[in-house]
Amino acid sequence: xxxxxxxxxxxxxxxxxxxxxxxxxxxxxxxxxxxxxxxxxxxxxxxxxxxxxxxxxxxxxxxxxxxxxxxxxxxxxxxxxxxxxxxxxxxxxxxxxxxxxxxxxxxxxxxxxxxxxxxxxxxxxxxxxxxxxxxxxxxxxxxxxxxxxxxxxxxxxxxxxxxxxxxxxxxxxxxxxxxxxxxxxxxxxxxxxxxxxxxxxxxxxxxxxxxxxxxxxxxxxxxxxxxxxxxxx
Numbered sequence: 001x002x003x004x005x006x007x008x009x010x011x012x013x014x015x016x017x018x019x020x021x022x023x024x025x026x027x028x029x030x031x032x033x034x035x036x037x038x039x040x041x042x043x044x045x046x047x048x049x050x051x052x053x054x055x056x057x058x059x060x061x062x063x064x065x066x067x068x069x070x071x072x073x074x075x076x077x078x079x080x081x082x083x084x085x086x087x088x089x090x091x092x093x094x095x096x097x098x099x100x101x102x103x104x105x106x107x108x109x110x111x112x113x114x115x116x117x118x119x120x121x122x123x124x125x126x127x128x129x130x131x132x133x134x135x136x137x138x139x140x141x142x143x144x145x146x147x148x149x150x151x152x153x154x155x156x157x158x159x160x161x162x163x164x165x166x167x168x169x170x171x172x173x174x175x176x177x178x179x180x181x182x183x184x185x186x187x188x189x190x191x192x193x194x195x196x197x198x199x200x201x202x203x204x205x206x207x208x209x210x211x212x213x214x215x216x217x218x219x220x221x222x223x224x225x226x227x228x229x230x231x232x233x
Contacts, residue, residue, distance in 0.1 A: 006039040007049050031075040043068060047113035053079050053097060059109055059116035062130065065123040068112070071144035082118070120149035125156050128172035142179030153180040
C-alpha cells in the first residue's frame with residue numbers, strides 16, 4: 001500500500017475532515033496545508049508545502065522564503081513570490097499569491113524540493129529593502145537569516161553596492177545593520193536555538209543581471225511610490 005504524502009491538502013481530504021484530524025492531534029497546520037504529526041517541519045518539508053502554489057516560473061521570495069528557511073514562525077497568508085523579469089510567459093494575476101518581478105543573478109536562487117527559493121542573503125536584502133515597516137519582528141527575521149546562513153550585514157551591503165541603481169539600498173543598509181546588532185546583542189538565545197540548519201541544493205542559473213523590480217497583480221508598492229505598475233531602476 002502506497003504511503004500518503006506527509007503534506008495533506010483539501011485536494012486530499014475535505015477541510016472539515018482535516019480540521020477534525022487537527023483537533024485529534026493527527027496533523028498540524030503547515031502554511032495553508034496540514035502535515036502528519038510525526039513529520040518534523042524542516043526546510044524541505046516547508047518548501048514541499050509550497051509546491052502547489054509555485055509553477056516552474058515562480059520563486060518563493062521575501063517572507064515566504066524566510067518562512068521556508070525557518071526565520072519566521074508562520075507563513076504569510078498570501079505566499080510572496082517573484083518571477084524572472086525576462087521570462088517569456090508570466091503568471092496570470094491571482095488573489096492567491098503576491099507576485100513581483102525581479103532580475104536575479106545565478107547566486108540569488110536555489111532549488112529545494114523542486115522549487116526555486118531566494119537564498120537567505122537575498123531574502124534578507126529583499127525584506128530590508130521592501131518592508132513598509134522594519135520593527136523587531138522584521139529585524140529578528142533578518143538576524144535569524146544571518147545566523148542560519150552565516151553571512152553579515154557588510155556582505156549584504158557590499159552586494160547591494162555592486163548594483164549602482166538599486167533602489168532603497170541606503171535604507172536597507174541601515175535596517176540590516178540593526179538586524180545584525182540584534183543578532184550580536186539583544187536577540188535571546190532561545191529565539192535562535194530552534195531554527196533549522198539550512199541545506200541548499202541544486203543552484204538555479206538564470207541568465208539575469210542587475211536588479212530591476214516591478215510590482216504586479218495589484219500588489220502594494222514601495223514607500224512613496226504610486227500604486228501603479230511601474231518599473232524600478
